[in-house]
Amino acid sequence: MTSRKTLLAGVTAFSAAALTAGMCINAASASPLAFSQMQAQAVTQANQVADSLGAANGGIYLDRGKAVVNVTDAAAQQKAEAAGFATKTVKYSFAALTNAKNTMDSVKNVPQTAWGIDTKTNQVVVKIYDAASQATKDKVTAAAAKLGDAARVEQRTGKLSTYIADGDSITNDQVICSLGFNVTKGGEPMMLTAGHCTNEGGTWSGGDVSGAEIVESDCPGADSGLLTRPNGTGEGAINTGQAITSAAEPTVGEQMEKQGQTTGGGSGEITSVDESVNFDVGVLNHEFGTTAKTDHGDSGGPAFDGEKGLGTLSGGDTQTSYFYPLTLELESYGLELA
Structure with a gap:
């Protein structure tokens, strides 16, 4: 299998004015993949402008696929609008x-x-x-x-819980979780899932994979688990056939999809980033919150936006599902997407 180098989602350069105009015209009728690409373009361009604002940078978010740049003063507003972006004047940088x-x-x-x-x-x-x-x-x-x-x-209302029961995907014969992403480390095929799953120990199996050993298991703090893939097949793709070619940072307002062995596919919106979530197992740092619906057995399953991998599921409640960022997992373990 040929490995693809891990990289943050790159995009073709557009002028911001042309990009935002295109978003308004095409977003409603765009295919999911085209919409994902438009979101990626909007985020990249908007972050470039926001970063140039210095102390007046209030961050960015997506509104129905269109990037909005938060600013704290009139000079920053003029600069961002001159670049073709909608702006919002805010109190806090x-x-x-x-x-x-x-x-x-x-x-x-x-x-x-x-x-x-x-x-x-x-x-x-x-x-x-x-x-x-x-x-x-x-x-x-x-x-x-x-x-x-x-x-x-x-x-x-309710209770935060890490999802580590009922479902069907990868199992150590005691608990059942979901595979997040097929990856490689030094050319060797491996499987990425949630750390609170691999903390349970044992050898894992699922699909045509058996005898998978734990290589890394980090939880709490992070929520990452890495397993060997001694046999079996599987490209870097969601089981729906959607290829995953890169890892990207999540953005508030971004429309995303998820996959898990209990609830299957589904979509949602990213509502928060860099979140510290105090589960009973301990605090999980740098999580991102979404409106996607998940349940027990979905733990470790992927969040993605088109061809961009975003993270692996930690848990949540009836309103919010939390994922640990894929970019951090790849960097921490020295991985590439399969």
Whole structure:
């Protein structure tokens, strides 16, 4: 099998004005793959402009496939609009939001809570679940209050759970999870899934693969698990036939798809990035939240946008599914997509 080098999704250069105009005309009738490519183009171009704004950069987000650049002053607004982008004037720069999120990260031992950056609302969104203890609720609420309107608190029903039961994909005969991505390490074929799955130990099998050994298992902190692929076949593609040719960073507002052995396929929207999620197993860092619907057995399954791989499923609740970024997994383990 010929390996493809891992890279962030690259795009053909367009003028921003032509790109955004094209998005307005074509998004409604575009095929899923064409829409994915338009989103990728919008994100790349918008990030280039946002990065040029320095301290006035408020981050970007996607609105029905069209990139919006957040700005904190009139000069930045003029520059972004001159490049052809819609803008939104916001109170907080992206750096300020990142600092606010990092401040929340200093709050430890608070299971059943989560927080991450929502560039669409220019806030750190802090989620507190019913299952959290009263002491945890009070602790996190007090920390969020110190951030003023840079943060908003959402009360969530139910309980956060890592998905590691019922389903059918890869199994060690004790728990069942889903394969995320076929990868290679030093030319050797391997399988990427969730770390809270591989933490269960054993040898794994699924499809025409058997006797897969654990190479790496990281959870909490990260949520990555790497297995050998001693036999079996499989290109770098979702089981629907969608090829995965690159890894890309998630963007708020981005339309994405997922696949898992319990709930199958489906789609959703990315609602937060760089989220710290306090599962009962410990805090998982750098997760991204989505509106995709998932369930037990889907753990480790892929999130993707067209040919771009985005991440592997950690878990969630009835409203939000959390994924660990593929770019971090590839970098951490020195992997390439198969």
